[in-house]
Amino acid sequence: xxxxxxxxxxxxxxTYLSLDGENIVIxxxxxxxxxxxxxxxxxxxxxxxxxxxxxxxxxxxxxxxxLTFMTRTGRFLARVTGxxxxxxxxxxxxxxxxxxxxxxALVARNFILGKIYNAKWILERATRDYALRLDIPRIKKVSxxxxxxxxxxxxVEDLDILxxxxxxxxxxxxxxxxELILQQKDDxxxxxRNKRPPLDNVNALLSFAYTLLSNDVRSALESVGLDAYVxxxxxxxxxxxxxxxxxxxxxxxxxADRFVLSLINKKLINPKGFYRKENGAVLMDDDTRKQVIxxxxxRKQEKIIHPYLNEKISWGLxxxxxxxxxxxxxxxxxxxxxxxxxx
Amino acid sequence: MPDYNExxxxxxxxxxxxxxxxxxxxxxxxxxxxxxxxRTLEGTYVHxxxxxxxxxxxxGNKLIVRALPVHSGTLGITGICDVVEFVRDPAGIPLSGExxxxxxxxxxxxxxxxxxxxxxxxxxxxxxMCLEEMLACDLSLGYLYxxxxxxxxxxxxxxxDREQVKAVLQEMHHYFAKxxxxxxxxxxxxxxCSLHNVCLPEMLKKRSVASYIESRLSE
Numbered sequence: 001x002x003x004x005x006x007x008x009x010x011x012x013x014x015t016y017l018s019l020d021g022e023n024i025v026i027x028x029x030x031x032x033x034x035x036x037x038x039x040x041x042x043x044x045x046x047x048x049x050x051x052x053x054x055x056x057x058x059x060x061x062x063x064x065x066x067l068t069f070m071t072r073t074g075r076f077l078a079r080v081t082g083x084x085x086x087x088x089x090x091x092x093x094x095x096x097x098x099x100x101x102x103x104x105a106l107v108a109r110n111f112i113l114g115k116i117y118n119a120k121w122i123l124e125r126a127t128r129d130y131a132l133r134l135d136i137p138r139i140k141k142v143s144x145x146x147x148x149x150x151x152x153x154x155x156v157e158d159l160d161i162l163x164x165x166x167x168x169x170x171x172x173x174x175x176x177x178x179e180l181i182l183q184q185k186d187d188x189x190x191x192x193r194n195k196r197p198p199l200d201n202v203n204a205l206l207s208f209a210y211t212l213l214s215n216d217v218r219s220a221l222e223s224v225g226l227d228a229y230v231x232x233x234x235x236x237x238x239x240x241x242x243x244x245x246x247x248x249x250x251x252x253x254x255x256a257d258r259f260v261l262s263l264i265n266k267k268l269i270n271p272k273g274f275y276r277k278e279n280g281a282v283l284m285d286d287d288t289r290k291q292v293i294x295x296x297x298x299r300k301q302e303k304i305i306h307p308y309l310n311e312k313i314s315w316g317l318x319x320x321x322x323x324x325x326x327x328x329x330x331x332x333x334x335x336x337x338x339x340x341x342x343x
Numbered sequence: 344m345p346d347y348n349e350x351x352x353x354x355x356x357x358x359x360x361x362x363x364x365x366x367x368x369x370x371x372x373x374x375x376x377x378x379x380x381x382r383t384l385e386g387t388y389v390h391x392x393x394x395x396x397x398x399x400x401x402x403g404n405k406l407i408v409r410a411l412p413v414h415s416g417t418l419g420i421t422g423i424c425d426v427v428e429f430v431r432d433p434a435g436i437p438l439s440g441e442x443x444x445x446x447x448x449x450x451x452x453x454x455x456x457x458x459x460x461x462x463x464x465x466x467x468x469x470x471x472m473c474l475e476e477m478l479a480c481d482l483s484l485g486y487l488y489x490x491x492x493x494x495x496x497x498x499x500x501x502x503x504d505r506e507q508v509k510a511v512l513q514e515m516h517h518y519f520a521k522x523x524x525x526x527x528x529x530x531x532x533x534x535x536c537s538l539h540n541v542c543l544p545e546m547l548k549k550r551s552v553a554s555y556i557e558s559r560l561s562e
Contacts, residue, residue: 087374087375089374089522090374117559117560150560154560225374308555310545324540324541324543331374331524333524333526334546334552336551336553338555338556341559343559
């Protein structure tokens with residue numbers, strides 16, 4: 001498997017990024033804040049209205065270094081990409097599958113299978129690790145319900161039915177998610193998902209983690225030559241990276257939710273870093289966001305065994321390996337898309 | 344056999360990829376995937392000397408031309424000869440702008456040293472066949488220059504060599520028309536392949552995804 005390189009996150013607003021030889025140089029007015037060799041980078045992600053020189057954009061595009069612009073709060077603005085990777089044969093087959101609801105369902109159900117399987121094992125693992133703290137019967141009941149959903153998903157060939165099963169599985173999982181928060185419970189609690197805007201600390205963290213994950217997934221899909229905007233479960237909508245959302249289904253829980261839980265449970269963040277706007281929207285301050293990004297980078301370096309490839313890879317390469325497997329399935333090398341089934 | 348349409352020409356350099364591994368060739372030429380590794384960078388480095396299209400040298404009875412674009416309609420290929428040496432020869436052909444008669448000899452630059460198998464030869468033979476077709480002459484010799492040994496190896500080209508190259512090219516055209524990436528056998532050669540990460544050769548010998556899912560669900 002390829003090597004995971006670093007992602008450079010630029011969180012200082014009002015900085016300007018430029019190219020100097022083989023290096024990226026970060027400036028704030030006349031001061032040089034940092035200088036990093038490009039060959040160590042996989043992606044550059046800027047928060048705030050940082051400018052980037054055209055020369056640097058070109059260099060990033062040439063080397064397939066993902067260059068993404070986000071608002072300070074982590075909303076996606078734009079991405080610089082070079083010539084599309086891969087070729088039209090792969091993308092056309094992707095479009096053909098996407099146009100065919102039944103064929104779409106066959107791929108989509110494996111995304112959902114992965115999502116529910118991973119949700120189940122997040123819960124199962126928690127019951128093992130914190131047997132004395134959790135309401136075990138309650139969680140076991142949800143876990144059993146998730147198993148049932150999986151059996152249903154396994155034979156579904158219809159997208160609407162699939163969405164139905166997925167929806168009820170999500171309700172089950174969300175109903176016990178709050179139990180998994182073991183520390184700082186007065187300030188971090190989960191009473192349901194809200195995102196536009198997030199209305200509590202946990203939702204603010206989840207939203208931010210999903211943004212980081214969606215960026216990684218989108219880059220991974222593009223780097224293997226797939227079109228991140230043409231999905232199977234998520235249908236076409238202008239401006240929506242549907243395939244990235246599809247692939248995120250199986251990774252949300254196991255990648256982002258568990259990450260958020262560990263930030264809270266290990267007290268790597270504290271409630272003082274969050275503030276509430278007049279309308280109830282909850283935002284993170286810059287230091288907390290930095291802390292989250294730092295944790296995210298560390299998580300990406302951790303190693304796991306890929307369940308299908310049986311190869312040791314870092315967490316950060318999971319989106320890439322799944323994108324690669326999806327491309328190989330679309331090209332006909334594999335009988336099905338192998339979801340990332342974590343345990 | 345009718346000539347190939349120019350749009351259907353394949354890259355001459357692909358012959359070597361194809362001989363190395365059909366799947367590698369398809370990944371690069373059909374799927375347009377490319378990853379650099381030490382070996383490919385070395386290759387690029389070795390070619391920097393050859394890749395100077397504006398350099399034209401005369402040395403004694405030789406005219407040395409670099410980065411010469413060539414093609415063959417009958418074979419349906421196009422590519423670039425690293426170096427072509429035109430040597431004065433009474434049996435040669437006239438060249439526009441030059442006095443006397445010349446015979447061309449393609450020289451292909453390679454990293455490393457001469458290989459045990461003859462995987463480097465086919466590319467050179469195809470170049471030679473292009474030159475024959477473009478210059479309307481008969482050739483029987485080319486050279487492989489190896490960067491590690493700094494020596495060139497003389498490569499005589501026989502009729503059966505040509506037949507072999509023709510057969511390989513026909514197979515390549517067949518795959519390309521189908522836009523098909525063949526599955527290939529994984530082997531020791533995979534270790535030196537720069538496309539290892541894209542190809543995932545291990546994946547091809549794996550059990551089916553259906554059984555992977557089945558076994559996970561039954562846990």
